[in-house]
Amino acid sequence: MVRPRWIAMLLLCLVVAGVFAWLGQWQLGRAIDTAPVQKSTSEQVKPIADVVKPGEYLDDRLVGQKVAVDGDWVAGDFIVVSSRYNDGVEGYWVTGQLRLKDTATPTSLAVAVGWTPDRAKADAVASALNASSGGARLTGRLISDEGPIVPDPNGDPLELTRMSPAALLSRWHDVQGLDVYRPYLTSATPLGGLQAISSPAPDERQGVNWLNLFYAAEWAVFAGFAFYLWYRLAKDAWEKEVEELEELSAGVDERGV
Template identity: 30%
Template sequence: MFTTLLRPKFWAGHLAMIVCVSAAVGLGIWQLDAWHTRRADAARDISNLKPVGLGTVMDGDSSFPGRSVGRPVSFAGTWLADSTLYIADRYVGKKRGYWVVTPVRVDGSQSVMPVVRGWSAKAESVAPTGPVEVTGWLQASEGSGPVDDDPHDDVIPMMRLASLVEHVDADLYSAYVVARDVTGQGGPEAGGLRSVSAAAVPDVSGFTALRNLLYAIEWWVFGAFAFFVWARWCADSWKDEGESEVDPAAAAEVEPA
């Protein structure tokens, strides 16, 4: 069988199998590595690094820089007091309450950065006004979760930027900041709020970069299918070759009278 299938007429089929399976395995490994890398980037703790200017990490038109989750950043701007929102089901110890979020229009930009000013037991606070300088931890938008039952109030179920868009009449950064230090109005102390630390941000979801993992599995399934097709082709080709090489005279001798 192997001698037959190694004839030059079959080389193109073998080469096609090798190329397809190698490509599928390689692309699967690449997607698996991307899955590991993105999850590692999302989970690593860089919250104790020295703060850098927000503009060195991203601008209002940038997608979220995955390797900067939890990075301390600083920026100056002006509070948008009328757009203050409350994120439900946030805890301090065992106490359930709200994150108080007020956007800041960043100086030198037309975009707005949502800032988590602190935690409150009730969905109410003194909205700050005027200029401010903020230093805090950069965070990515939270993923899927509960739907906002009442989009007309100022309480939303998750820190999801798609939900904030409905309440903030300005272009939003693709991120938010958990305030650590606030110079000017709006600090946790001034509003009677409790500080929120980077540790209070939800952990990396099990669904983070799940698409990359599914792509890896998908590529390997394609590779297995290509190998299966090649194996069937080899079996059929060997059978056809064997039948074509049978001596007609010898076949006639064994035929019944």
């Protein structure tokens, strides 16, 4: 393998593998550059009806979309949800039922109106809001339903630890014939002296062209194959030479005998 011709072939393989590696890097760059993602529109406030319909699941691409809603609070339906985190600090949300205006059928949206680390304050704010009603024009981010869970058998059966409009619906009043949005809204403006809910803009992800990514992997395989081919050819030639030497040595021994 250290003979001049095999060293020359190794150098040729290095050149070929380098070309393949460059092509693979080029394809890898195109896998990202040729599939740009359109700039997110999540920060553009849209009417909720333009984003999702009542009863529909929220598309993953629309999670965090800012929307505007106009409605009336339903008195008695402000409920505390626990296990809510604001910038890593555990606390509580106060949530309410907002009955939207200008809808063909009665339609409601679950709204988280603020956060506090103090359970007593959360209960006090919910009680104060339940004692009144009124209209509200809100903006906030639309978030997917977390889904209900089975309550802890050793805990309070009325304790809510998930932000689930389906679970809240079972506690709301006047729900006969009601349409409900599956996602919920985190209000940009807190109520009742609560703190604003930390709800940052969703991350923008870079698009990937999977076909170009596959081509990049192919070029890497080709580069590896170039070295393997050199190795097999050199090894086969070496084994052949060893075999010929063994045959020659065996022939000399037989003549000597």
